Amino acid sequence: MYRQELYNGVAYSLLGDTIVYLLAIYFGAGNIALGYISSASYIAGIVLPFVPQMFHGRNQIKVQSLVWVLRGVVCLGYVGLFVISGDLAVLLLLFVYTLFNIFRMIGIALNDSTLKNISSVSNRGKVVANVNAAYQSSSIVVRCLTALILGVQRFGGLAGLVGLQIFGVIVNFAASREMSLIPSRSTIVFKKGRTVMVLFKEAMAQQMFRRRLILRWLSTAVAVIFGLTTPFLRIELGLSNSVVVLYSVVLGVSVIAASFVSKQFSDRLGSRPLVFFSTLFALFFFMAWVLITKSVNPIWFFVLGFFTNFFVALISLLTFRLVAQVMPDDETVPFNSMVNFVIAIIAFFVGIFSGFLADKGDIARSLFVLDGRVAGNGYTLVFLFAIALTMIEVLVATRLQEVGAYSSQEAAQVIFSMHGIRAVSMIEKLERTNDPAKRRFLMLSLGENFNNLATSELKQILASPFSPDKLEAVRTLADRPRKSLLDDVIKVARDDDSYVQLDAIAALGSYRKEEKAKDALLQLMLHGRWSSVRSMASKSLARITESTEYLSLVNELSHSAKHIDEVIDYLIAKRFMDKSGSFYQEFFLSIDQGRSATFRQTRYAVIASFLKFGSPRLAGLYEQMNLGTPKDFLSPFLTEARDLNQIDLYFNEVLSYFKNQDWVALRDFCLGILEVSDVGFDPCFDNLKKGLLRAREMDIATFDVQDALAMLYFSYSLGKNAKS
Known part of the structure; x- marks a missing residue:
């Protein structure tokens, strides 16, 4: 033709x-x-x-x-x-x-x-x-x-x-x-x-x-x-x-x-x-x-x-x-x-x-x-x-x-506005582009465009059972929420067979002032078919409420979490809901549960990210330890940690504790730091100290290098931030 x-x-x-x-x-x-x-x-x-x-x-x-x-x-x-x-x-x-x-x-x-x-x-x-x-x-x-x-x-x-x-x-x-x-x-x-x-x-x-x-x-x-x-x-x-x-x-x-x-x-x-x-x-x-x-x-x-x-x-x-x-x-x-x-x-x-x-x-x-x-x-x-x-x-x-x-x-808002013309251009490029990176960039740009044509295009993508852009569309709405698409996001979030359900639930956490979003998340947390749905709903609900209203329910659900992503969701939810940080008292919970080394490393690193102690990062220490380069990954940390008097005095002893895997001696050393650290001015620090002091009552045979490094890191951080 x-x-x-x-x-x-x-x-x-x-x-x-x-x-x-x-x-x-x-x-x-x-x-x-x-x-x-x-x-x-x-x-x-x-x-x-x-x-x-x-x-x-x-x-x-x-x-x-x-x-x-x-x-x-x-x-x-x-x-x-x-x-x-x-x-x-x-x-x-x-x-x-x-x-x-x-x-x-x-x-x-x-x-x-x-x-x-x-x-x-x-x-x-x-x-x-x-x-x-x-x-x-x-x-x-x-x-x-x-x-x-x-x-x-x-x-x-x-x-x-x-x-x-x-x-x-x-x-x-x-x-x-x-x-x-x-x-x-x-x-x-x-x-x-x-x-x-x-x-x-x-x-x-x-x-x-x-x-x-x-x-x-x-x-x-x-x-x-x-x-x-x-x-x-x-x-x-x-x-x-x-x-x-x-x-x-x-x-x-x-x-x-x-x-x-x-x-x-x-x-x-x-x-x-x-x-x-x-x-x-x-x-x-x-x-x-x-x-x-x-x-x-x-x-x-x-x-x-x-x-x-x-x-x-x-x-x-x-x-x-x-x-x-x-x-x-x-x-x-x-x-x-x-x-x-x-x-x-x-x-x-x-x-x-x-x-x-x-x-x-x-x-x-x-x-x-x-x-x-x-x-x-x-x-x-x-x-x-x-x-x-x-x-x-x-x-x-x-x-x-x-x-x-x-x-x-x-139509006038589309034709006679630069945002509308840009939306048309982006949608046209999406139809012609196969490169995943370019498509993600275009979806991000579309998400930042609040013209009604861009909204209509996102609505169509959300309505599709499978679209190469559906995941990016949902994530875009998490970064740039639009009230006009709230019902569409809720519909996806409630669909237990949607492959982007968890991302849609996460996106609902961005609708902070919307009662409909709160009600949908509460129902998902209480009656979600999958445990991952309940944990994600808890995290998003915490972002919306930021109160203790549902803290007891989140605490109860968190104890049955099986996978690390669920544990992280619940930790984030508690961080929003529990301003005093009482959940830090369960610092060694993953040891009691017999979790893997990767699981414990991840949990400790997430907790460290909440408290923002600064350099060095605990995740960075685990990273060097897992890579095995340098083999003496601990020395640089201890050198930097010499601003705390106890570590400066016992620098070589701490190195030998790790070299000989003498976790009893390391525990006693860390407990000594904690006992003289006054952190009562900050409820989160105080609850973390209580959680770490529980090590005195635990069977040290259940500890390994992951737990020892975490205990040393947090003891040092609390000691450094204590009242002098």
Whole structure:
């Protein structure tokens, strides 16, 4: 499809309205004829009611490819312009262009169905935008080349214009071939009695269909009117053919920009709010077209054309997406035929009426007077007509309903804020990035973005049973809690079969002022299926409450903790709840429980981290001991600990205690330090001292180097911090 659109962008740029406008002006066509050309690409839809019946049972792609070939073949009729002139040439031009658009319109009706088949609800906006980007990118290139060719005097006349169209016919055949390669099992179905009028009445009877279709038809009508800006530049401003073609390049760039915006926002925000804002901006720019005079520098017409066409094209893309959402699967082609049939009728009258208004240039130029100066141009009435239709679009857009779409206020917070634009950028990068480190960074950035789009994306991730970003999303909400997602985090935290349950419970600890978070954690602590759930809930509940309200319950649960992570959770919970540190009196609990060396090292290191004694760290001493480098890991510590008099006096003796594993002598040495250390000024220090003094009553045979090092470290730390 994308390759077909690349070729099609070249073909239509050479066979479509711009060069046809220039040929018509070359042969002296009037405004009515120019208005017809502007609407002819839609008027041809008048034949669409007969398409389902004519091609009933035929493969959709094969028919689509065939009509694409035929639309190229009929353009060979432009060669006849070499042998006729005047009104007869204009009639031939209009006849060939009408046939071209009849086959093109049949192809478009089928193309809408093809686009629906190769896309899904979740990516349809992106696919439609990419198709338009492919079409416009090749169109821009060929139009630039066309401008250069027409800028050469030899090719600036009839020969150059018709020669370009013949080349367009050749490229059109390539587009047809690419179209034929799209795999499709869909066939065109005609149901007897399901006429255009029947389908039209059914659609108009349903509010959802009616408003979307009216928007689609209005957006097409406005596009027909805006198409007249091309002959406007030639007739009103007298610009050359090559400059007019350059103007069409600018319009192509604006469509690519509109496709990019649609791709970025439509699938996430919905079409409704984007249509509403786009119509408001379109009103503003059409008013500029109403008031601008031909004496203004031509560059401003290019700028104005870019921005106006940007919003006109964006509205067309969004309304197509809206209609595609409700398009019936079993009657796609007949439904499209009905839609485009109505477009044909509307486009015909809009085009002819716009041409009629363009003929009233004398009235238009004197319609507005500002500060004694005349404002406006020969097409002012035409642009006023566009404003009237756009105002109706605004009214319909405000009444439109779209499931899952953002409200106008929510969408504005995304579109018109740097945070919203950054959120879109980060989400887009997440979809394309596979590197785990980059994804973690993007999730962290998304977590720091409090725009409602970022919130919506996090909500979707939390709702997924498995997402590569779910763990990071939960952790992000722990670092940057959002009240709007509290219920979502609670839901994950209560799910005993969620693989991020523990992280969600931990995240609830960040919602300190939320009663719902507290209630959820209390229930998990009391009734959690897994012991790890209960311990994690205890830790998070302690962070929220920081009171002794649930301390007795935490103490009771902690004695049944089996794994080290549960023990750490309970220790942290006690630290928050028990400000006096009475739990330090259970300093040697892990020895009584017969825990492993790793378990005891970890527990002692966690307790040391609570008290923040400073350098050296107990965890660092264990680290050197476990590595075995240096072998005499104790000497550096004891050298630093000589600021305590007892260690300075018995430096060598302490080294020998460890060398000979004389834990009895080491215990007596440590108890001696503790007995003379006055730490009653700090309840935590005092309770830790009581816990260490219990070593006097314990069986020293249960001690090993882990416990001995911990006892020496804490005895030294208390002695150093005691009152002198």
